[in-house]
Amino acid sequence: MSDLETKPGADTAAGGRVEPADNRFTRALSHVISDLGKNGIFIALILVVVVFEILTNGVLLRPQNVSNLIVQNGYILILAIGMVMVIVAGHIDLSVGSVAAFVGAVSGVFAVNMGMPAWLAVVLSLLIGALVGAWQGFWIAYVGIPAFIVTLAGMLIFRGLTLVVLGNQNIGSFPDFYRALGNGFITDVFGALDIDPLTMGVAIIAIVALIVQSVRTRRGRQSYGQEVEPAAWFVGKLVLVSAVVLLFAYALATFKGIPVTLIVLAVLILIYGVIMNRSVFGRHIYAIGGNLHAAELSGIKTRNVTFWLFVNMGFLAGLAGLVFTARLNLAGPKAGDGFELEAISAAFIGGAAVTGGVGTIGGAIVGGLIIGVLNNGMSIMGIGIEWQQAVKGLVLLLAVAFDVYNKRRSGGR
Amino acid sequence: MTDERMPGARATLELDHVSARSGAGTGIRSLSFGVGAGRVHGILGGPRSGASEALAVIGGYLRPEAGRIELDGADLALTVARREDAEALGIVVLRGEPAIVPGLSVAENVTLGNERPVAGLIRFGRMFERAAEELARVGLESVDVRARGSSLGRAERQVVGFARMLASGRKIVLIDEPFRDLEPSETDVVVRGIVGLAAAGLIVVVASARVEPLLRAADAGTVLAGGDASGTWVAGAPADALGDAGAAPVDALGDAGAAPVDARQISGEAPGEAGRLVEAMVADVVVDRGEGRPFGTVQAGAAGREPALEVRGWTAAHPLDPGRAVVRDASLTVSAGEIVGLAGLEGSGAGELLLGLFEKTAGSRVQGDVRLAGVPLTARNPTESIAAGLVLATERTTTYDLGLIGGVPSRISPGMLGRLARLGVIDRDRSYPEAAPVAGLGGIAALFAGRGRGGGGAAAAPSASATGEPAGTSIRNALAGWLDGDGTRPTAVLLDHPTAGAADALAQEIHGLIRRLADAGAGILIASDDLGEILGVADRAYAMRDGRITAELPVSRPATTTAAELMAPMVLADRR
Numbered sequence: 001m002s003d004l005e006t007k008p009g010a011d012t013a014a015g016g017r018v019e020p021a022d023n024r025f026t027r028a029l030s031h032v033i034s035d036l037g038k039n040g041i042f043i044a045l046i047l048v049v050v051v052f053e054i055l056t057n058g059v060l061l062r063p064q065n066v067s068n069l070i071v072q073n074g075y076i077l078i079l080a081i082g083m084v085m086v087i088v089a090g091h092i093d094l095s096v097g098s099v100a101a102f103v104g105a106v107s108g109v110f111a112v113n114m115g116m117p118a119w120l121a122v123v124l125s126l127l128i129g130a131l132v133g134a135w136q137g138f139w140i141a142y143v144g145i146p147a148f149i150v151t152l153a154g155m156l157i158f159r160g161l162t163l164v165v166l167g168n169q170n171i172g173s174f175p176d177f178y179r180a181l182g183n184g185f186i187t188d189v190f191g192a193l194d195i196d197p198l199t200m201g202v203a204i205i206a207i208v209a210l211i212v213q214s215v216r217t218r219r220g221r222q223s224y225g226q227e228v229e230p231a232a233w234f235v236g237k238l239v240l241v242s243a244v245v246l247l248f249a250y251a252l253a254t255f256k257g258i259p260v261t262l263i264v265l266a267v268l269i270l271i272y273g274v275i276m277n278r279s280v281f282g283r284h285i286y287a288i289g290g291n292l293h294a295a296e297l298s299g300i301k302t303r304n305v306t307f308w309l310f311v312n313m314g315f316l317a318g319l320a321g322l323v324f325t326a327r328l329n330l331a332g333p334k335a336g337d338g339f340e341l342e343a344i345s346a347a348f349i350g351g352a353a354v355t356g357g358v359g360t361i362g363g364a365i366v367g368g369l370i371i372g373v374l375n376n377g378m379s380i381m382g383i384g385i386e387w388q389q390a391v392k393g394l395v396l397l398l399a400v401a402f403d404v405y406n407k408r409r410s411g412g413r
Numbered sequence: 414m415t416d417e418r419m420p421g422a423r424a425t426l427e428l429d430h431v432s433a434r435s436g437a438g439t440g441i442r443s444l445s446f447g448v449g450a451g452r453v454h455g456i457l458g459g460p461r462s463g464a465s466e467a468l469a470v471i472g473g474y475l476r477p478e479a480g481r482i483e484l485d486g487a488d489l490a491l492t493v494a495r496r497e498d499a500e501a502l503g504i505v506v507l508r509g510e511p512a513i514v515p516g517l518s519v520a521e522n523v524t525l526g527n528e529r530p531v532a533g534l535i536r537f538g539r540m541f542e543r544a545a546e547e548l549a550r551v552g553l554e555s556v557d558v559r560a561r562g563s564s565l566g567r568a569e570r571q572v573v574g575f576a577r578m579l580a581s582g583r584k585i586v587l588i589d590e591p592f593r594d595l596e597p598s599e600t601d602v603v604v605r606g607i608v609g610l611a612a613a614g615l616i617v618v619v620a621s622a623r624v625e626p627l628l629r630a631a632d633a634g635t636v637l638a639g640g641d642a643s644g645t646w647v648a649g650a651p652a653d654a655l656g657d658a659g660a661a662p663v664d665a666l667g668d669a670g671a672a673p674v675d676a677r678q679i680s681g682e683a684p685g686e687a688g689r690l691v692e693a694m695v696a697d698v699v700v701d702r703g704e705g706r707p708f709g710t711v712q713a714g715a716a717g718r719e720p721a722l723e724v725r726g727w728t729a730a731h732p733l734d735p736g737r738a739v740v741r742d743a744s745l746t747v748s749a750g751e752i753v754g755l756a757g758l759e760g761s762g763a764g765e766l767l768l769g770l771f772e773k774t775a776g777s778r779v780q781g782d783v784r785l786a787g788v789p790l791t792a793r794n795p796t797e798s799i800a801a802g803l804v805l806a807t808e809r810t811t812t813y814d815l816g817l818i819g820g821v822p823s824r825i826s827p828g829m830l831g832r833l834a835r836l837g838v839i840d841r842d843r844s845y846p847e848a849a850p851v852a853g854l855g856g857i858a859a860l861f862a863g864r865g866r867g868g869g870g871a872a873a874a875p876s877a878s879a880t881g882e883p884a885g886t887s888i889r890n891a892l893a894g895w896l897d898g899d900g901t902r903p904t905a906v907l908l909d910h911p912t913a914g915a916a917d918a919l920a921q922e923i924h925g926l927i928r929r930l931a932d933a934g935a936g937i938l939i940a941s942d943d944l945g946e947i948l949g950v951a952d953r954a955y956a957m958r959d960g961r962i963t964a965e966l967p968v969s970r971p972a973t974t975t976a977a978e979l980m981a982p983m984v985l986a987d988r989r
Contacts, residue, residue, distance in 0.1 A: 220538075278534045287514045287525055290562075294512030298526030298577065299500075357516040 028230040040402070041351055041366050048370055052377030059380050060373070063255040066248065071182065071327065073372035074261035075100070075320035077365055079343035080350070081272050082316035084364035085309060087347045088276075090289040090356025091147035093313050095136065095154030097339035100321030101332075102158040103129045107322055108171030108331030111178055118177035122322060129318015130311050132158065137310030141303040147310075155340070163333050171331040180260050182327030187257025196253040203249030207242045214238060261323060268316075272361050285309060290357030345392070346371055349399040370395070424450040424485050426471070426585060426616050431480035433470045437914070440466050442640045443480065448618060448633075450584075453611045455631030455646075456620040459694055459758060459980070460942045463640040464620035465508070468587040471618065472506035473499030484585075503584030507591070511570035515563035520544035522562045522573050527581040547576040550613050552605035568599035572606035578615070585616040592623040593760040594959075597986065604630045622694075622758050624687045624984050636690055639697025644690060687985055688977070694984070695976035700948045703921060706752075706928045708969045721936025722747040722803070722905035723784040729769045729776030739765045739776055741960040747905060747936035749786070752927060754947030754968070755940040756979050757957035763940040764807075766957070767907045771798050771805040786904050802904030806891045806911065885915025885923060892926035896933065906930060908939045912946055924950045944976045956982035 053060045086093045110121035139150045276282035284305045287295040325331045350367030352359030378388045427447040434440035441463040448454035458464035469475040473496040482489040493499045523544040544558045607630040611617045621627045636644035731737040740762040747753045757763030769776045772795045783790040792798040888911045912920035956964040964982035
């Protein structure tokens with residue numbers, strides 16, 4: 001009875017949080033634990049990598065395989081970026097696999113059958129991807145048909161159109177510039193060395209940028225009088241991340257250098273990270289997914305946001321289709337089969353909420369990498385496709401279950 | 414003070430004999446009041462008083478049928494045909510659950526839709542500062558603007574919504590019942606927020622049924638009863654009950670600023686003031702005892718009657734949010750053959766108490782004892798409740814559903830269907846509304862119908878069940894079924910807002926059936942927010958507020974003072 005009455009307002013933003021104990025050690029410990037909880041997805045990735053490194057007797061992290069991991073999963077990661085945005089807004093897109101196949105097929109017609117310059121074929125194909133997105137966005141945003149239905153229809157429509165465009169035959173032998181999207185490496189700019197200096201240089205620049213950014217954020221928080229994590233934990237985390245980046249770069253440098261796919265991905269992650277965290281468009285996506293009613297009352301043009309969200313998804317699906325086609329050097333009718341499910345899984349494993357309003361680009365990328373490592377590791381071990389499917393399904397279920405459990409323990413919404 | 418209200422000096426909103434009617438039949442008649450920038454005007458009124466409709470008319474949701482609404486001397490009707498037009502003028506209506514995005518920071522919630530980006534990007538440092546400033550203006554200095562929206566308490570969510578009005582440069586904010594379902598400390602937070610909105614130079618109109626917080630928040634106000642202005646008050650001056658509804662003294666507002674600070678401490682110091690306002694709130698209550706059951710019917714022979722229903726220490730929380738108490742330590746008794754009223758506004762817990770007695774899963778963390786004719790009720794679901802002799806009829810839309818039957822939202826659990834089925838099969842062609850009372854179910858329309866919205870409110874649609882029958886029909890059928898049912902009469906009957914939305918003739922028929930059912934020996938408990946109904950049929954009444962039973966009184970005299978006695982514990986805080 002009295003319990004019921006005192007509960008409201010006990011842990012509100014105004015009241016401030018109640019620390020269980022006030023000595024430095026417990027505070028540091030509680031920070032580490034809450035950090036581990038927040039970064040559970042990274043820890044899961046590290047665990048999966050370690051497990052498969054052992055199970056594959058060290059094959060997983062061989063330089064060639066590390067490079068393969070990126071190139072093989074690039075198109076899933078590109079799709080995951082768009083998919084997590086769609087899911088944050090409270091929608092879903094089932095059509096991305098078919099759209100990727102369709103755009104790949106169209107690019108084949110442009111680049112091979114019509115003999116267009118490769119750059120023009122790429123630009124036109126991406127435009128068509130965006131147009132496909134606009135078509136679906138129109139039905140979802142302005143007509144008000146649920147995204148599930150529109151994109152389910154899109155899945156069938158664009159799979160069918162892929163067959164129409166291909167005319168029942170594969171299109172192959174793409175020009176070199178086009179193929180570089182999926183197979184190219186930037187390497188040997190400074191001559192053929194054992195360890196590519198460009199790759200290592202880029203890695204070091206990235207590490208320095210990360211450290212500068214982290215220190216600035218920490219200083220900023222301190223100047224606002226906000227609590228920051230203990231110095232030792234802060235430095236330890238930076239050292240750990242730097243070491244991982246260096247090792248990763250070393251692996252690439254001793255193989256063929258930086259894959260073009262990785263550059264495309266890095267640029268996308270940076271741009272979309274800023275869009276989702278800093279831009280009005282990105283924050284409105286969170287607002288729509290978190291509370292559509294509030295977003296509408298606040299004068300946000302929710303329909304326009306939804307429309308452009310799907311245009312963007314179409315664009316990224318098109319890009320994923322190009323990367324995939326370039327990698328296979330072939331536009332075929334079966335391309336992109338099941339991509340949508342891997343992209344959706346990546347977003348959910350990465351912590352996106354089924355109800356919308358929650359999810360990050362970084363989480364989706366890590367989720368995609370977990371799926372990629374599972375695929376790759378089990379293939380190396382020679383596990384059949386049937387068991388691979390079952391394991392991936394279980395991982396998805398457990399990841400979301402863990403997330404739900406975590407949220408419930410920390411007091412719900 | 415009058416020089417401050419010189420034309421053109423500050424914005425003013427004037428209503429001049431405005432009449433309007435909503436689709437639900439509620440509305441306002443010839444309402445007049447004026448409010449200037451930097452002032453709060455209160456509209457005090459219970460359900461069907463027209464308080465919500467007054468806001469809806471100003472906000473562009475309802476078209477006025479007569480009268481003028483003027484903003485700075487210009488006729489609003491010329492520019493405002495729809496809600497969007499009103500919004501373009503900076504007029505906004507806040508009602509229902511506060512609109513907060515849980516995943517965004519408090520600062521983003523304040524500046525939502527008005528982020529002031531630089532090249533499309535948000536400058537978070539500036540946004541945090543700006544949000545903190547706006548929050549300070551509505552009295553929420555202590556909130557961390559970086560915390561997530563989900564960490565805000567209920568009152569804080571409301572006030573963050575107020576800060577959003579400041580951030581987006583609104584001019585006129587119309588707030589509908591901001592005090593519903595709040596703890597006293599939370600009420601203070603909301604009052605401070607409303608006062609802060611006005612201090613920032615906005616025109617604020619607040620509609621509420623809660624007297625004290627409204628008196629503290631408002632500089633002046635109008636009491637509405639049945640759509641008519643039945644009284645006015647000015648902060649610091651005694652309340653003025655109006656004889657003539659149309660003659661609201663708009664000019665009296667000139668004195669509004671005389672002593673606003675002192676006047677806001679009115680609560681507790683001037684009980685007479687609040688009492689007069691409550692009397693004005695019930696000015697429209699007409700007590701019609703109908704035929705066959707004069708006052709004091711039961712009191713005369715009450716001695717020796719056994720209690721049909723006894724409830725002791727009933728406590729229940731919201732079914733989805735166990736931290737939110739809905740009913741607190743409620744105890745009541747209904748004797749055999751007695752009709753007992755349970756008067757409570759929306760959010761008081763009266764309907765929830767009835768629903769919970771019938772079906773325990775209608776709440777969470779339920780505690781308390783129920784005895785039916787002296788025997789402890791151990792029913793865990795409606796089927797067992799009915800078997801024990803406890804039945805329920807409700808036509809009101811509840812805020813949450815008890816179960817899904819074939820995908821149809823309904824407030825009757827799937828277990829109920831067993832009583833309706835033949836050989837376990839639901840026959841779609843069978844007339845369930847007729848079969849239901851025999852099975853112990855009332856308001857069966859709800860079982861097969863979708864959700865409608867009854868009662869007052871600006872957005873209310875005409876009240877009729879989705880089966881196409883007028884509201885109240887299925888309750889009438891249920892009562893008739895119980896009255897001449899197949900031998901088994903219920904021991905206790907729970908009726909949740911039995912005549913909500915029903916036409917007068919049907920309501921009278923329902924009341925007649927209730928009286929006959931009581932005469933036949935059943936104990937009847939009616940939850941309603943319609944005091945005329947309770948005083949018209951009940952022998953005794955309880956009042957509920959904030960989940961508590963706050964008063965018990967016999968219904969013995971056909972006077973409106975009885976209505977005020979019943980309304981006071983519903984809308985006034987306890988005197989300590």
